[in-house]
Amino acid sequence: MESFSVQEKELEDLLPENTMKTRVPQVKVERIIKPAPTRYRNEIAKYIIFRNDDCVRCGKCAEVCPYGVHVLKPGYKYFAMPKSDKCVGASCEKTDHFCVSLCPKGALRMVENPMMKALGDARWPADMILATWKMAETGDLPPEEYEFDYQCGNSGGGFDRLRFKFPENPPNDVDEDEIDTSLLLNRRDDDRPRVRIDVPWYGGGMSFGSVSNVTQLSKVRAATAWNTFSCSGEGGYMERLKPYDDHMITQVATGLFGVREDTIQRVPIVEFKYAQGAKPGLGGHLLGDKNTPAVARMREAVVGIPLFSPFPFHSVYSIEDHFKHLEWIKHVNRRALVSTKVSTPTDVDMVAVGSYFAGTHIVHLDGGYGGTGAAPDIAKKNIAMPIEYAIARVHKFLVAEGARDKVVLIASGGVRTSHDIAKAIALGADGVVVGTAELVALGCVRCTRCESGRGCPRGIATTDPGLITQIDVEWGTQRIINLYNAWRKELVGILKRFGMRSVTELVGRTDLLIHLDFEGK
16 A cells, blocks of 8 residues: 655655755554553443442343443452443344343333433434443444434434445445545655555544644544544644644644744645634634733744634635745645645635646645534524535536646545445545544544634634543543554445445446435435
């Protein structure tokens, strides 16, 4: 498989003379799948196991349960509280090890957790959140009780209304080990490196300020293990990211926070962010209580002052201006690929083809379902075109213009699961950018308080020094590595059911999809 990593000698030939002096040794992270249990003693569970006073501590439940729900510690008179988050729930009733029915005293009772009605939202229902936690914990597909519910949300639109039409008799001549999920990110046949990643997705831009430094590090370390990328967002480039330069995308946004030639020269991909799907026409906004001394130093701003990214770039009002932007980056870093991130207005097809002719390698469409809790309520999901419509529209237009094979089309905005990834590719994207799912893997409960300095109760989207310490970098890295492994495993399963040997065969295969609103019409 072709690697995107550039040899040191090649770097010396491509980069300005002074750049090599600032590079630091690159760190490799092993792609090892191992358990990464929850960091909470009593994690939120779909089912709760109750034990009443009739229990005689015979140990039968601990003996029959293969999941570790019941723990009777040697020397203790009483059982520990059941670890309900390990229980597989109703599916266990069909087995010969269902603790509730096997308890000789009938002391056990299983009920669905009433918190399930409060957790999550229509786009991220409780089952999807818990299934993502399970995948991040084990690196495998979620238990049977989430088998369908985690694949789709309850939003009534977007990817939730799309389904695959799998053949009744799937081909059996495809070996899963031979299925290629890699993605080439440079198709322009220019003098830039032919960057290839192992999976058709990479991590979205989350700036230091919007999320913690531990969250950023966990994301890029997982990306390093999976030979893909993570993005710095528009908040500057932390020193601690430099050992992972070869797997970083740095972002140039309208506020130009932390943008320096040094950081542009470090990375294989530079992304221009012209707009975001969650708040097109508004620019970014970091509230003052998240602008801590560390954030202010990175962004060259005043501590405690709200920071705004204007809209638009006031140096870009035409494709010719966009071309000058791209040429600036290509001159500063002669090995970098350039990505153009745009929202999805009604003329997004013209924007995409214009970006191609301006010289971009990657057109990144960000649909209206994306963004964090920091997006203003008045803008969320109300302005940009839904990503599923934008992908198909841009794909068809690029094909008609004869440019589809020369540009990589990446989609983001509401990609939550491996099924969403596959659906986006079938609509016409080459790959996707993921964001919120990585935060959910770290324990996010979707409370939508991302914009507040101390609003994130789980220490993920925060800059508060006291809350940041909740997450260990090694643990966070392993959780995202595990999630990626589960996603790839399921994506390979989808491709196998269609008899495909490469994810590229799925691109634009809308004939394999059905929309529930038009089924049977």
